[in-house]
Amino acid sequence: MAAPEEHDSPTEAPQPAVGEEETKTFKDLGVTDVLCEACDQLGWTKPTKIQIEAIPLALQGRDIIGLAETGSGKTGAFALPILNALLETPQRLFALVLTPTRELAFQISEQFEALGSSIGVQSAVIVGGIDSDTYLVYILNELAGNSFMIFCSTCNNTQRTALLLRNLGFTAIPLHGQMSQSKRLGSLNKFKAKARSILLATDVASRGLDIPHVDVVVNFDIPTHSKDYIHRVGRTARAGRSGKAITFVTQYDVELFQRIEHLIGKKLPVFPTEDDEVMMLTERVTEAQRFARMELREHGEKKKRTREDAGDNDDTEGAIGVRNKVAGGKMKKRKGH
Numbered sequence: 134m135a136a137p138e139e140h141d142s143p144t145e146a147p148q149p150a151v152g153e154e155e156t157k158t159f160k161d162l163g164v165t166d167v168l169c170e171a172c173d174q175l176g177w178t179k180p181t182k183i184q185i186e187a188i189p190l191a192l193q194g195r196d197i198i199g200l201a202e203t204g205s206g207k208t209g210a211f212a213l214p215i216l217n218a219l220l221e222t223p224q225r226l227f228a229l230v231l232t233p234t235r236e237l238a239f240q241i242s243e244q245f246e247a248l249g250s251s252i253g254v255q256s257a258v259i260v261g262g263i264d265s266d267t268y269l270v271y272i273l274n275e276l277a278g279n280s281f282m283i284f285c286s287t288c289n290n291t292q293r294t295a296l297l298l299r300n301l302g303f304t305a306i307p308l309h310g311q312m313s314q315s316k317r318l319g320s321l322n323k324f325k326a327k328a329r330s331i332l333l334a335t336d337v338a339s340r341g342l343d344i345p346h347v348d349v350v351v352n353f354d355i356p357t358h359s360k361d362y363i364h365r366v367g368r369t370a371r372a373g374r375s376g377k378a379i380t381f382v383t384q385y386d387v388e389l390f391q392r393i394e395h396l397i398g399k400k401l402p403v404f405p406t407e408d409d410e411v412m413m414l415t416e417r418v419t420e421a422q423r424f425a426r427m428e429l430r431e432h433g434e435k436k437k438r439t440r441e442d443a444g445d446n447d448d449t450e451g452a453i454g455v456r457n458k459v460a461g462g463k464m465k466k467r468k469g470h
């Protein structure tokens with residue numbers, strides 16, 4: 134599978150196959166009826182090109198390396214043959230899918246469950262290591278009492294992280310380009326008035342905004358253009374005040390990070406963390422992530438149902454349904470944020 138790219142709209146439908154293959158159906162490829170119906174229910178009227186090429190070979194049990202552009206239906210190209218084979222030889226533990234990122238693991242699991250719901254398929258997601266979400270929560274706890282601007286690279290991650298933090302009891306609010314102007318202003322004003330201590334933003338907020346009391350800027354996703362680093366960190370330490378900037382650097386970001394250090398002519402020191410303390414947060418963060426995913430899904434469905442509302446309801450405070458479940462459940466509200 135090609136490396137995934139983060140989409141702002143992951144549900145965008147891929148292009149159907151063209152030419153003589155245009156008329157092929159999932160049934161023609163050898164997919165069993167119950168799975169053809171599942172495709173139908175997902176609105177997959179015809180297989181995509183990679184699905185047309187991969188599925189018949191996979192159904193023969195052949196090894197495949199499939200390359201196709203992002204969003205072209207590669208997940209279905211391997212999930213359908215797996216489910217088809219499972220139906221032929223039912224058993225408890227059947228397939229292991231390895232992915233390069235946690236997000237992709239959850240996304241693929243959801244697709245397996247959507248395709249396999251009518252045949253009772255269950256999938257489990259196992260992720261390892263300490264996740265940067267957990268480090269973010271650790272840093273917010275360590276620096277509690279400050280006001281934060283957290284930058285993410287996409288609207289989707291901004292929204293997701295805002296939901297995650299709210300589920301953990303932080304007063305976080307998003308600001309991104311998929312929100313209407315009035316919602317954006319509303320978020321900004323709540324943050325400016327100190328009614329919210331964490332503003333999560335894409336680069337729409339990195340330039341020009343003058344909010345005097347930002348104590349800490351967090352680059353949760355490293356900026357792709359090193360100049361944006363300067364704009365982002367310039368949101369703190371304004372008018373003679375002091376401020377802090379913290380940048381998350383994953384193994385994929387080293388080159389971008391070195392470019393930033395080169396641009397600013399400075400080696401940035403490592404932020405000290407106590408791994409044992411970070412570990413202790415894992416369980417709560419994992420649960421909050423699960424709720425955040427549910428809320429994002431709930432919100433996406435609501436948007437589909439009420440088209441006129443599209444793009445206008447991105448404030449995380451709209452996700453009341455799930456939040457009530459969280460508040461009434463195990464998650465504790467945290468004071469002082």
Ligand SMILES: Nc1ncnc2c1ncn2[C@@H]1O[C@H](COP(=O)(O)OP(=O)(O)OP(=O)(O)O)[C@@H](O)[C@H]1O
Pocket residue numbers: 135136137138143144145146147175176177178179180181184201202203204205206207208209
């Ligand atoms: N035959 C089809 N018809 C319509 N939609 C489809 C079809 N197959 C897959 N999709 C939808 O297309 C979207 C993209 O599919 P998928 O995530 O598998 O792409 P991908 O090729 O794996 O992309 P990436 O490389 O970015 O991970 C998903 O929302 C999926 O539900």
